[in-house]
Amino acid sequence: MHTPVPSALRTFFLLLIAMALVACASSPPKPTVDYKADYDFRAVKKIAFYDESGQVVGDNPLLLSDMQRDRIDDALSYALTNRGFTIVDDTAQADLLLSWHLVTQQMTDVQTWNTPAVGYGAYYGRYNRYAGYSCWSCFGVQTDVSVKNYTQGTFIVDLIDPKLRKSVWRSVIQSRLKGQASADQDKYNATATVIFASFPPGSSAP
Numbered sequence: 001m002h003t004p005v006p007s008a009l010r011t012f013f014l015l016l017i018a019m020a021l022v023a024c025a026s027s028p029p030k031p032t033v034d035y036k037a038d039y040d041f042r043a044v045k046k047i048a049f050y051d052e053s054g055q056v057v058g059d060n061p062l063l064l065s066d067m068q069r070d071r072i073d074d075a076l077s078y079a080l081t082n083r084g085f086t087i088v089d090d091t092a093q094a095d096l097l098l099s100w101h102l103v104t105q106q107m108t109d110v111q112t113w114n115t116p117a118v119g120y121g122a123y124y125g126r127y128n129r130y131a132g133y134s135c136w137s138c139f140g141v142q143t144d145v146s147v148k149n150y151t152q153g154t155f156i157v158d159l160i161d162p163k164l165r166k167s168v169w170r171s172v173i174q175s176r177l178k179g180q181a182s183a184d185q186d187k188y189n190a191t192a193t194v195i196f197a198s199f200p201p202g203s204s205a206p
Contacts, residue, residue, distance in 0.1 A: 029175050031195050036168040039161070041200035046086045048094035049073060050160060058104030072100065075188035076157065079196045083203075096159045096168070103154040104177065111146045153177040157195055171195045 035041075054069050076098060077087045088094055152174060159169040173195065182188075 029173050031171040031173045033169075033171050033198055035170070035201050036166075039168045041169075041202075044085065044095040044200065046088045046094050047080055047096050047098050047159070048088045048091045050097040050099035050158075051091070053099040053101070055101040056104065057101065059106050064102075071183075071185055071188050072192075074185065075192035076100065076195075078189050079192035080199075082193070083196055083199060091162065094162065097162055099158045099160060099167075101156055103156065105152045105154070106149065108147065108149050111148075112143055114143055151177045159199075169199065169201070171199075 054064070054072070056064055080098075081087060091097060153176070155173045155175075157171045158167040160166065161168050173191070
């Protein structure tokens with residue numbers, strides 16, 4: 001049995017976040033959104049970043065540079081500004097506080113497939129030369145296994161009510177993290193735009 005085992009992916013990616021934000025090759029993955037149904041989002045005008053935003057946790061945490069964190073913050077600010085909200089520095093003036101964090105998890109992808117055993121087929125062909133050329137069952141079969149280790153990133157964005165001290169809106173994106181960070185701000189902006197496409201609840205992308 002042949003079992004190729006690639007080495008584990010250990011360097012950072014990306015989506016967003018460096019990651020998560022840009023973890024997809026073609027287009028950002030669709031987020032899962034949840035929110036407090038009885039919350040009045042119409043009163044939200046100003047948003048500030050939560051002091052503890054930007055945490056990275058998990059069994060294979062990525063070390064994000066200040067530049068990578070700034071790209072993510074800039075992308076989220078860009079998307080919210082395009083939705084008509086004002087980003088402020090003073091949390092005391094904010095209606096909601098924005099916090100994002102990335103959770104990383106080591107995953108294993110195992111795939112198996114059957115292939116004809118050429119050596120066995122060549123030997124058997126001497127006794128079945130008329131059928132061997134087109135008969136799959138006339139050949140022996142061996143099972144090949146491919147094992148790939150990868151890092152899955154879960155990028156979570158929360159909007160927190162400072163008075164309630166609770167999250168009232170959350171968006172979650174999951175994707176495989178790549179081994180090289182992206183410096184393309186447009187990719188971060190595109191993912192952030194997808195994240196806030198339905199914020200506030202009941203609205204749609206402009």
